[in-house]
Amino acid sequence: MDRAVSRAFSLLESLASASEPLRLIEVAQLAGLQKSTAHRLLGTLVELGYVRQEASGRYGATLRTWEFGARTVAQLPIKRIAAGFIHGLHRTIGETVSLTLLSGLDVIYLDKLIAPRPVQFRTSVGSRVPALFTASGKAMLSRRPDGVELARQSAELHGLDIAAVSAELDEARSRGYAISSYSPGVLSIGVAVEAGSAAAEAGLSVSAPSEHLVGADRDAVIGALLEAGARMSEALAQP
Amino acid sequence: MDRAVSRAFSLLESLASASEPLRLIEVAQLAGLQKSTAHRLLGTLVELGYVRQEASGRYGATLRTWEFGARTVAQLPIKRIAAGFIHGLHRTIGETVSLTLLSGLDVIYLDKLIAPRPVQFRTSVGSRVPALFTASGKAMLSRRPDGVELARQSAELHGLDIAAVSAELDEARSRGYAISSYSPGVLSIGVAVEAGSAAAEAGLSVSAPSEHLVGADRDAVIGALLEAGARMSEALAQP
DNA sequence: TCCACCGTTCCGTCTGCCGGAACGCCGTTC
DNA sequence: GAACGGCGTTCCGGCAGACGGAACGGTGGA
Structure with missing residues (x-):
């Protein structure tokens, strides 16, 4: 069970469930991670296009997951x-x-x-x-x-x-x-x-x-x- | 950039884009991974509920990503x-x-x-x-x-x-x-x-x-x- | 101005990811 | 029916890179 993978998804789900962009600490707590770990993983997710960091520094889920999820459903x-x-x-x-x-x-x-x-x-x-x-x-x-x-x-x-x-x-x-x-x-x-x-x-x-x-x-x-x-x-x- | 995370998403996207469940080797090739690596990561994704392995052994994306993607959109x-x-x-x-x-x-x-x-x-x-x-x-x-x-x-x-x-x-x-x-x-x-x-x-x-x-x-x-x-x-x- | 909190960066430790290799199973071929 | 090739799965030694504590700088509030 790849730990980093599991944690990354946990972060993504936390962001997707939130009604507004979250601060680093908030996401880290929701996912039960150290803030440095959350920070690194969020950076990865941003790089991959699943998460967006807005000007205020807060993180939010992009529509990327929905896009390819919609592909699954459409098929x-x-x-x-x-x-x-x-x-x-x-x-x-x-x-x-x-x-x-x-x-x-x-x-x-x-x-x-x-x-x-x-x-x-x-x-x-x-x-x-x-x-x-x-x-x-x-x-x-x-x-x-x-x-x-x-x-x-x-x-x-x-x-x-x-x-x-x-x-x-x-x-x-x-x-x-x-x-x-x-x-x-x-x-x-x-x-x-x-x-x-x-x-x-x-x-x-x-x-x-x-x-x-x-x-x-x-x-x-x-x-x-x-x-x-x-x-x-x-x-x-x-x- | 967490490699395992990036690879896991690559696998998931490959599965989501496919019109039918894929064999291990097919997914591994699509994502450019060794089959043992793909196998382990797919196991993780199955455990997390994003991928389903059907009786024939083939892997397919579940509706899980779509579900929480839909949550993002709905908000x-x-x-x-x-x-x-x-x-x-x-x-x-x-x-x-x-x-x-x-x-x-x-x-x-x-x-x-x-x-x-x-x-x-x-x-x-x-x-x-x-x-x-x-x-x-x-x-x-x-x-x-x-x-x-x-x-x-x-x-x-x-x-x-x-x-x-x-x-x-x-x-x-x-x-x-x-x-x-x-x-x-x-x-x-x-x-x-x-x-x-x-x-x-x-x-x-x-x-x-x-x-x-x-x-x-x-x-x-x-x-x-x-x-x-x-x-x-x-x-x-x-x- | 000071303080507290937060985001970001750094780095030493060692975890857990990686992939080559081996095994066993199945379907196919001769 | 035996040999064979392809594939899924498992194993394990090596080491890349994930981890998290700590430190730093910035920011907003008191």
């Missing part, structure tokens, strides 16, 4: 294939549509098409949220063989009622979709997408103010989601 | 403030709207709201394109004191006619917007946004099939862009 087959379905759903439903990926016990928001409205969604593309808190996350877990075990771990971690979670997953499995209302006033409906052999499971979800998702409207959304999910699974099954 | 004031304007433009115009940032001689696509149509735009979020090839890039260069010098360098680099480029920038400066038709059949109109003291210059652009941007429609788009650019500059000027 995911899921992302490319999903684009059309996301647009289609957004056009017919008119609500916020999200594409997610299961990563451990969490869900990562891969892409998002936001319905322009005053309601602020707190999850932005790239963010990571416990799977059980999201509709698509529960839909994905309900489909996986080890889903119950993962759900158990996650429920324990976040202090959720394991029996209730388990029942919810059962229901999601039989219906083919899951519902979540983690943010007050906002309802999400999510389905799982078979992402083929290569990649992990993917999820598709629609989020909207609760009052938009009742009665026939809700049924329409569910229908559209199930349809899109099924057709996307087909598209991903192609070589 | 940019420009990105947050621009979101509303991008949506507004998209709604009134109905075409693809992009948010860009000037980075050296290039433009980075920070965000994008795509008009659903068969035309495939080749630039995705996170990609980097020479500023002179884009409408917003030219608009931004036309506003900067050192814009002419930067344009000269870029023109030389890409074999463009310096006099023509210079004239175009002059025109953009006096009109307040720039036009580009780099991709055949696609026309873009871009304006610069004063991004305040802290960050670099930002750009806003609308791209559409050429035939959509003629006559009164074009004037409407230009008007909306200038309006949005001005109001966004105001918003960014607030502390």
